[in-house]
Structure formats: structure tokens, C-alpha cells
Amino acid sequence: MALTLKHLFAVIMLSGAFSLVSAMLFVVMDAVDVAFTEAAVGAGVSTVLMLATMALTVRVQKETKKPILLPLVVVCLVGVLLIYGTLDMPNFGAFDSPAQAHLGSTYLNITYKDMGIPNVVTGILASYRGYDTLGETVVVLTAGLGVILLLSGLKGRKDKE
Amino acid sequence: MKHHLILKVITKFMVGVIVLFGLYVQFHGDYSPGGGFQAGVIIAAAFILYGIVMGLENVQKVMPIWFAQKAAALGVLVYALTGVFSIIFGFEFLNYHAISPEHPKHGQHYGIILVELGVGITVTFVMIAIYYSFAGRTPRLDDKEW
Amino acid sequence: MDSNLNFIFGHLPYWLFIILMLSGLFIVVSRGNLIKKIVGLNIFQTSVFMFYISIGKMKGGTAPILLDKSANNSAVIYSNPLPHVLILTAIVVGIATTALGLALIIKIREEYDSVEEDDIQKMDQKDLMKYNKKNVLETNS
């Protein structure tokens, strides 16, 4: 729907609704922590950031004269390839899929013995994959630094003239 | 936003509740869904709400720009120092057994709480700093499409 | 016949996520407005997250927060916690990088006075032609 709407207000509101729906889908698929994150991000921050961008840029999309056929062909081709890739996969929710076999069940068994906390996701996040999380934190910090540097009032081309 | 009395009163009440909930998510994350990443976003959302309703000037009295920008780095420092701590006591980097070697289970628990605290601090202040950068900017060009 | 039906229903969630992903990709490729491109990227990103989570789902499973505190009891089935960990961090990194993209859009708007891809390309071409002409004049003289 983001395709046809000209007014960017409506696009931003619909993306907020999409975030809500995806959070509910995560709850249904047992990923409670992920749903929590998506809920916090989608409800609290992302709408405000999009609106702030709109306040500094434009509100209405201009008419595009882009050809629509070539993107459609490319997208369909990618879709066919991806669906062909899923044909080998085990069914949704299967017990014997390779993803479930080794690491996940091991973590489920050893987390309580090692740390004594019931939330396995937190245990893996902070302890077993601690390096990974350190890297992710640094990425968040770097992105924040980039935003601060970009928007901290350095002069642009127009002001120099 | 000078005349919106109801919004102001409700905001003053809700900011405290949201921050409290964020702290619950932060420190109860081992037992229920939650953790540093979520708590950071929630606490930042409280400040964003205050900034929207009360004005940017007032929220920057509570949380100055320089503090938000510098505290963002503090969280990564807490995280990394937890790792360095275990190196000093002769364990691997980020091996939380170093915190209490006779009770490895307790050591792991304390380590997880420390690390989540570092993540939470970073995410909170990065989100607040991003909001300040976006909101504290005057549109330099007038928009013709209003 | 029955196995065919089983196959189709077992793979339908994956296909739905792929179609959602393609709609995000289509928005990114075919729309000129940069803010809309970011929204499309968000849709793309979220559908990839859904795909990851759907791989970790187990039929009849429940969320990986242990119910009774004793380890390795096989009475309760838990879903795979590993994709959850990967995606949980990716969402927060995703919002931070989205903010970075939006900041870039603001700078582009201040430089070019437009957020439409067509206008920006036209302006770039004009600049390039001016630059080339100047260079040619300098080398001739």
C-alpha cells in the first residue's frame, strides 16, 4: 500500500500498523523477546523519527515517471528463485529440521545448569554469545555517532556560497 | 504546546511509570521477556514523550545534550570493562566465572546483569541523542507543499 | 495427494514471508521518493526477521523461558532460542541504522532541495557537465 499512497503521513501510519502486526506474529511464533523489542521500537521511537524527518523534508510524494515493468520482472525473478530455494526445506514447525537439531536444544539443556536463570534468550545473548552482543552494541553506538555528526549543524554547500 | 493541560498532566504522570517499567524490564530480564535492548528503547521513549509534550527546551534541562552524547559511550565501556575484569583475574575475555570463582553460577548471573546494564545504558542514550539531533534542527528550506 | 497438501501447507508461511519481502524490494526499486525507500527497506528487513523466527518455531512448542526450573526435562517443548537472539539485536541495530538513513535524507534535502531520486540525478548530471566544460576550457587555454 505504500506504493499507491501519495501522502507520506499515511505511509508512516501504515508502517506503524505493520510493526504492530509483526509484533503479534512474533508472539504467535513463540519469540516473546523479539516481540517485546519490536513493540518497544515500533511504538516508541520509529514513528517519531519518521515524523521528524518529514518535518525537515517534504510531506507529499511527487509523481514519478519511472518505468514499472523492469522492477516487476526483477522482483518476480528473485521471488521465483527464493521459492525454489524453500522447496528443500522441512515443513513449518517440524521437529527434525537441522536448525533444531544441534545448538538450540543444547542451549536449552545447559543454560539453567550453568547460570540458574530461566530466560534462555537472555542467557545466550549475554553469556554464550557475549562477543556478538558487544559488537552489536558498538554498532548501535556508531550509528548514533553518525547521526550526531550528520545533523550537528555543519555547514552545507548552500551556506558557503 | 502551551494550552494542552490534560496532555501535560498525563505526561508528567506517565513518564515516571514508563521509566519504572523500563527498569523492571532491565533488571527482571533474566526471569521474564526483556533485557537491556528493550529497556533502553523504553526509557528513551519516556524522554521522547516528555520532549514532545513539554518542549525540547525543558527536556534538555533534565537531560542535557552533552550528557546524552557522552553517556552513550559509557555503556560500551561498562560492557568491555566486564570483559577486561575477567582477563585481569586470569580468565578469558567475558568469562563471568571470574566474578565469583567459587560459585560459577552466581558469577554468571552477576556478569549477565552487568552486561545487560551496559547494553541498556548505550541504547538509552543513543536513542535520546538521535532524537535530539532530529528534533533540534530548524528546517532550513521552506516547504512549498504545505 | 495428502502428502502434497501437507507440503503446501507446511511451506505456506515461508512463501508468505517471501512475498512480503518482495513487496518491500519492489518499493525500494520502483519508487523515487527516498523516505518511501526507507519504509520499503523496513518492510524488507522485518520480513527477513519473520523468516528467521519461523525457522526456529516448533509445532506445539512454547516460548524459551523455562517453566519449571529443572533442566532437560522432555515433557515441555521449547522453540529454538538461537534465532530469537540473533533477531533481537538486529531489530535495535535496524532502528539505529534507519535513523542514520533518515539523517542522510535530511542532508540530501538541504543540499539538493529535493528528496526525489529523478531530480537528484538530473542535478548531478548538470553539475558533471558544467565541471567537464570547465576542465575542457582550462586544458585548451
Next chain:
Amino acid sequence: MFYVATISIVISFIMVLIRLFLGPTLYDRVLALNAFGTLAVLMISIVGFLFGRPDFLDIALLYALLNFIGTIAILKFFRYKEIGDKKALSRKKAQ
């Protein structure tokens, strides 16, 4: 009982979504978005009880706390055409 509630919530989801897509004015859309958030709170709590994990209520609580921030931001932006108060500040200084 929970199933009946789930089905009725899904139906109201669809109705709210139609209003969100078609909504002729902005206020229709804002109202629809707010109703969408409220329905999401209900849906998540019901799903939590359906799965026998009442600790999912945390997520519903989070939505109940944060959902109105987006609405307030949209309405403020529509009224004052900005998110910060920079324009108001510069106007005050100019006077």
C-alpha cells in the same frame, strides 16, 4: 471462550484496517491507528492465556504504555508542523 474472543478481535482488526487504508481525513487514520494499538493489547493478552503463558502480559502492558506516544507525535506534528520547538523558540527570540 478465548477462541470466540480471538475471532471477534480479528474481525475488528480487519474493520479498523479498512478505515486505516481508506480514511478520507487524517483524523480517521489517527483514530484507526489508536484503535489498532488497543486491539493489539487485547490480542496479545488473549494469545498469552491461550498458550498458557500469562507472563506474555508484559508485552501488552508495554503497548498500553507506549502506544499513545506515536498518536501524540502525529497530532502535534499536524498542528505545529514540527517535532521539536525550534520554530517557536526562534519566533520568541525575534519578538
